Amino acid sequence: MSLIDSKLKTVDDGIDDLFTHLRGRDSGGIYDELVPLYMAMYSADSRIHTQMSMVAKCARPTTAKVCELGCGHGALLSHLQAEFPTVIGVDTSREMCRYASDTGAVIRSTAQAIAPSSIDLTAAMGTTIGHILPDQRLTETLDAIVTHLHPGGKFICTLHDTRSLPESHAPPYERSQTTTTERYQIRQHDHRKPATNGEFEWHVKFDVTRRSDGDTVTIKNTTSLRSFRPTQFRHWLSEAGFEQIQTYPRRVSGSTNGPARAFVASAEKPA
Numbered sequence: 001m002s003l004i005d006s007k008l009k010t011v012d013d014g015i016d017d018l019f020t021h022l023r024g025r026d027s028g029g030i031y032d033e034l035v036p037l038y039m040a041m042y043s044a045d046s047r048i049h050t051q052m053s054m055v056a057k058c059a060r061p062t063t064a065k066v067c068e069l070g071c072g073h074g075a076l077l078s079h080l081q082a083e084f085p086t087v088i089g090v091d092t093s094r095e096m097c098r099y100a101s102d103t104g105a106v107i108r109s110t111a112q113a114i115a116p117s118s119i120d121l122t123a124a125m126g127t128t129i130g131h132i133l134p135d136q137r138l139t140e141t142l143d144a145i146v147t148h149l150h151p152g153g154k155f156i157c158t159l160h161d162t163r164s165l166p167e168s169h170a171p172p173y174e175r176s177q178t179t180t181t182e183r184y185q186i187r188q189h190d191h192r193k194p195a196t197n198g199e200f201e202w203h204v205k206f207d208v209t210r211r212s213d214g215d216t217v218t219i220k221n222t223t224s225l226r227s228f229r230p231t232q233f234r235h236w237l238s239e240a241g242f243e244q245i246q247t248y249p250r251r252v253s254g255s256t257n258g259p260a261r262a263f264v265a266s267a268e269k270p271a
């Protein structure tokens with residue numbers, strides 16, 4: 001059984017708790033109280049393999065020390081560990097770190113916690129950068145990444161693409177997806193409502209159905225996120241001191257033709 005499969009075995013225990021305690025009251029954060037639901041929805045092998053292949057493509061043959069910023073519950077960490085000698089996960093969420101910590105070295109902190117010139121490659125996948133608001137915090141984070149990379153070190157991340165958000169007067173972007181665990185069926189329905197300056201609200205609703213008796217609990221959460229245009233994010237990277245900046249659309253397996261919802265950015269700290 002893979003590590004992620006064994007993590008998913010424990011997810012049902014977490015969902016049992018949510019099922020009992022969230023009936024009729026507001027939910028906690030998607031990266032705090034709702035982590036078991038996040039794990040159930042965002043652990044698909046195809047998703048993690050896509051992330052891993054983007055990181056592997058960005059790495060140099062000499063890449064040895066890797067930092068994953070916003071490592072979440074650690075699904076990518078285990079793959080990074082199989083590929084690189086030293087891997088550290090960093091995440092601000094206590095619950096995410098708790099689930100990730102059985103994968104390897106994880107610290108509950110930010111990019112600022114990593115020692116200067118100690119890392120060959122930093123990856124921030126799963127659009128983690130979009131959670132770092134406002135501008136001042138993003139500036140500090142990108143500066144910290146430049147500082148903790150070795151000269152010549154690389155950075156790769158994925159970002160929500162502003163161009164894929166609906167115009168503010170248009171109907172919100174909506175999507176539904178369903179997954180099944182041993183004891184539950186989870187239907188996630190999300191919609192995104194753009195605000196200004198690329199920021200948007202991610203409204204998510206989970207209908208969690210206990211498979212044994214069909215009882216269903218609905219859990220809702222809203223998170224503020226930020227999107228970018230590729231030219232705009234290249235400017236952010238350049239201002240932080242990065243060079244060799246590249247952006248390209250993120251294509252996920254099984255996606256249809258429309259515009260990519262996210263793009264990939266990679267860059268290097270000057271040697």
Ligand SMILES: C[S@@+](CC[C@H](N)C(=O)[O-])C[C@H]1O[C@@H](n2cnc3c(N)ncnc32)[C@H](O)[C@@H]1O
Pocket residue numbers: 031042069070071072073090091092093096109110111124125126127128131132141
């Ligand atoms: C969308 S999740 C992505 C998790 C994982 N990388 C994935 O792809 O499933 C974003 C993660 O970033 C974390 N996060 C938010 N702000 C952060 C920051 N400033 N530094 C490190 N992690 C952060 C959140 O706690 C959350 O686990």
